[in-house]
Amino acid sequence: MPELPQARRHAGELEAQVLAALWAARTPLTPQDVQTALGDGLARTTIATILARLHDKGTVGRTKAGRGFAYTPTVEDQAGLAARRMRSELERGQDRSTVLARFVSDLSDDDERLLRELLGEAS
Amino acid sequence: MTFTVWAPLLLPFLTAPLARRFAEALAPRTAAWMLAGTAAALGGATAVSLTLLTLTGLLRLPPVAALGHLSPRWLPDGSPYTAAAAALVLLTVTALALRTVHRQYADLRRARAAAAQAAATGQLTVLEDERADAFALPGLPWQPGRIVVTTGMLRALDGPERAALLAHERAHLTAQHHVFLALTEYAAVLHPALRGLRTPLGYHLERWADETAARATGDRALTARAVGRAALAAARAPRPHRPGLAPAAHTGPVPRRVAALLAPEPRPYRHAPARTAAAVALAACLALTGSTALSATTDLHHTVEAAQGETHH
Incomplete structure (x- = not known):
């Protein structure tokens, strides 16, 4: 079977994508669920390997599900605190120089309308 | 001496608007380099000029x-008041x-400390x-940069969209975009005319990362x-009131980015006479700034x- 381009990607990038998929889900995911969520043709064995590695590092927890495991991200004790601290850092940065590059900036009402049109979404 | 020492202080008023116009005709990566380079060069010349006047x-x-x-x-002749004013300005901008x-x-240190307590891989x-x-949270030479995402953002996107988001943030870190932002910020402190370069630079850095993400995912529409x-x-989230942010009457950066991604990939070498003219004018302004600063120093x-x-004797 020819190797898919995705399979050659850096292991760190795949780990990030898998962890992002687990965080986005509100329920534990099996390797097959993760495969469906990523939706980019990665082999299930590759995903299972990544999940096992994340589990070894303690980044994700797992429970028995059928013949395999279902995975969920490990919630740190200080996670809520981290989010609050980061929020206050970002709000502090609003009115002064910052070198943090935010993914998206604020939208005006016109921007929002235009954006929905571009994306073909009904507002 | 009189003209050459003042020229680097006056030229940014002409050069910065030219650079803004020129950036619109360039590919995002080239535009970002041009804007940050112009800011750094003009800021440097301003510092030289103020130092000479003070000396x-x-x-x-x-x-x-x-x-x-x-x-x-x-x-050289010179009013003591001019020198005193230059010294005052130099001290202020240095501070x-x-x-x-x-x-x-x-x-950055506080943001990194906050991120250190969160879940990470x-x-x-x-x-x-x-x-x-x-x-993107920039790294330090001894510490790699990080991509910070909230669960709210991860849940708003599907799997392939999350891959595009991660590729975009990775592009910021790999290409060291924070260095461009920081340099231009310092230049804006040195000369008020350079403040206007920060917004277009921010926009073109986002476009640069968007184009990198589009290439990484192989899908412009997805990005x-x-x-x-x-x-x-x-x-959608309620936001705190932001006094600095007036409601925009013009089209904001995000719809422009989306429209640019929905269009075919920009060709790097479109020949346009207007663009060539802008390039020549900008190069002339930068050359004049550099040569006057140098000549004033030599004088x-x-x-x-x-x-x-x-x-x-």
């Missing part, structure tokens, strides 16, 4: 002249620049926060959707040598 004044002070064995007769450096460093840090947000849906998700150097020679 000219200092040399006329009898104790300094005695220390340097200078004959006051040979020194402001140092404060900017300190703030940027302190902001490799480059990715996830914050448990329903508000959608994502950004456009990721940017658009992320912005809509972020806008002062020669004058000091002449004044020293006078006391020795």
